Amino acid sequence: MSQDVFVAHTVESAPAAARSTMEATRKKFGYIPEPVARMAASPEVLKGFLTVNAVFEQSTLPPLDREVLILTIATRNGCHVCVAMHSAVLAGLQASPDLIEDLRARRPLQDARLEALRVFAHAVMDSLGAVGDKEMRAFLEAGYTPQNALEVVLGIGTYTISTFANRMTDAALDPALRDFAWEEEAA
Missing domain, CATH: 1.20.1290.10 (AhpD-like)
Structure with a gap:
C-alpha cells in the first residue's frame, strides 16, 4: 500500500518546499536516495531529519x-x-x-x-x-x-x-x- 501512497519524488515533482533540500542532497551524493525522494512528500520531515542528523554528526x-x-x-x-x-x-x-x-x-x-x-x-x-x-x-x-x-x-x-x-x-x-x-x- 505504501508504494501507492508515497511516490519517489524527483526535484521537479516534489513539493516546492522540498526542492532545494533534494537538490542539495543530489549534489552531496550524486543522486537522490530513495528515502529522500519519498520523504519529500513532507518537506518538513525531510528538512527536519536532515537538520537533526547534521546536528547529531557534530556530537562528541x-x-x-x-x-x-x-x-x-x-x-x-x-x-x-x-x-x-x-x-x-x-x-x-x-x-x-x-x-x-x-x-x-x-x-x-x-x-x-x-x-x-x-x-x-x-x-x-x-x-x-x-x-x-x-x-x-x-x-x-x-x-x-x-x-x-x-x-x-x-x-x-x-x-x-x-x-x-x-x-x-x-x-x-x-x-x-x-x-x-x-x-x-x-x-
Missing part, C-alpha cells in the same frame, strides 16, 4: 560510535535501508567485518566499550529514557560521559525519524547499497 560521539548507535537503532526498528546504508558507512570507516556482522545480527559486540554503547542504547529505548542507575553507571564506566548519554537520545530521535519514515513510505534500497542489503530475521 566519535564517528564509529555514532554508526554503532545508528545500526543498533536501525536493526531494532527493522529498517532495511538504514541497515544497508550504515553498514556501508561502517565499512568506509574501516570497521571490522565482525563488528558490522554482529551489529546486523543483533549480537553482543567484542569491543567492550562499543558493547556498552549498544546495551545503553537499548536501555534508553526500553525505558523510554528512564535509564536505571545500573545501566547509566555501566555506560559511564565504559568511558562515556553524561553528554554522550544525552547524545544517545539525540541519535535515537534522529534515527527514529528516519527508520519510521523509511518503513512507512516503503523506501526501496538504492542500487549503490545492494551489496549491503539486510533482511530482518524472523523471530
